[in-house]
Amino acid sequence: MASPFSTAQFDEIAPVYDESRGGTARAAGFAEQLAPLLDPARPVLDIGVGTGIVAAELTARGHRVVGIDLSPGMLARARARLGNRVAVGDAGRLPVRTASVTQAVSTWLLHAGPDRRAVFGEAARVLRPGGRYLVIPARGGRPTDDIGRIVNELEDQLDPEGTRQDGPETLAPVAAERGLVYEGTASERPTTFEVSPRDMARSLSSGGLFTGAWPVGAEDAPLLERACERLRALPDPEVPRVRTMADFVMIFTRTG
Numbered sequence: 001m002a003s004p005f006s007t008a009q010f011d012e013i014a015p016v017y018d019e020s021r022g023g024t025a026r027a028a029g030f031a032e033q034l035a036p037l038l039d040p041a042r043p044v045l046d047i048g049v050g051t052g053i054v055a056a057e058l059t060a061r062g063h064r065v066v067g068i069d070l071s072p073g074m075l076a077r078a079r080a081r082l083g084n085r086v087a088v089g090d091a092g093r094l095p096v097r098t099a100s101v102t103q104a105v106s107t108w109l110l111h112a113g114p115d116r117r118a119v120f121g122e123a124a125r126v127l128r129p130g131g132r133y134l135v136i137p138a139r140g141g142r143p144t145d146d147i148g149r150i151v152n153e154l155e156d157q158l159d160p161e162g163t164r165q166d167g168p169e170t171l172a173p174v175a176a177e178r179g180l181v182y183e184g185t186a187s188e189r190p191t192t193f194e195v196s197p198r199d200m201a202r203s204l205s206s207g208g209l210f211t212g213a214w215p216v217g218a219e220d221a222p223l224l225e226r227a228c229e230r231l232r233a234l235p236d237p238e239v240p241r242v243r244t245m246a247d248f249v250m251i252f253t254r255t256g
């Protein structure tokens with residue numbers, strides 16, 4: 001099993017987080033997807049704002065964003081971008097008044113280890129009736145190419161309960177329990193990237209962070225090593241595969 005969430009992992013990767021996660025291009029892409037779903041006249045609460053890279057892109061598009069994050073290391077970077085509009089706080093215990101928010105967003109938060117029931121409960125609490133929580137998942141769609149089949153199998157072995165999955169099938173029931181209705185997806189944007197099996201194996205076996213998303217304990221090292229061996233045994237392991245994924249926004253609405 002993966003270790004429990006700690007901000008230490010994000011504090012540690014904060015200095016390289018932006019550049020190793022698609023940089024401004026990813027953030028601008030997310031902002032383009034979110035912006036048409038947001039009312040520019042109302043503030044946006046970014047839950048799990050991280051380094052503020054997405055929030056900064058929303059700000060550049062005319063939105064007033066305030067952000068919360070649990071990791072002081074990530075937040076120090078967000079503060080450099082957004083000043084005192086960010087604060088340390090737990091998404092599961094938001095330092096925000098009840099029914100005071102019209103729109104909230106989270107990008108790549110719910111796979112990262114927070115208690116989703118608590119996060120949706122808090123989103124439901126702080127949203128006004130009719131308010132929306134927009135979520136861009138990290139693992140909404142998983143590529144099923146030869147690399148993907150191995151990585152997906154590994155992911156399922158490391159996380160048999162699916163607690164790191166953050167697509168609609170997993171999140172809609174949790175949201176419903178907490179009073180948020182899943183309305184569907186919007187702003188789908190296919191993205192392609194290239195990686196060779198050998199590079200994927202290298203990235204999986206370095207640093208102990210499984211696909212950059214969560215820490216893998218020593219007890220899971222044999223599973224990881226087996227997956228790396230299978231990746232290196234694929235035909236033409238040095239040849240990059242063009243991999244396609246789709247980023248999309250999930251819309252959750254606070255009813256009543």
Ligand SMILES: C[S@@+](CC[C@H](N)C(=O)[O-])C[C@H]1O[C@@H](n2cnc3c(N)ncnc32)[C@H](O)[C@@H]1O
Nearest residue numbers: 010048049050069070071074090091107108114
């Ligand atoms: C993968 S990063 C995404 C950051 C940012 N939203 C982005 O798209 O670049 C996940 C962030 O969620 C934060 N996080 C995880 N659990 C949290 C919690 N319970 N409360 C607040 N932030 C949390 C982490 O500290 C980290 O900054």
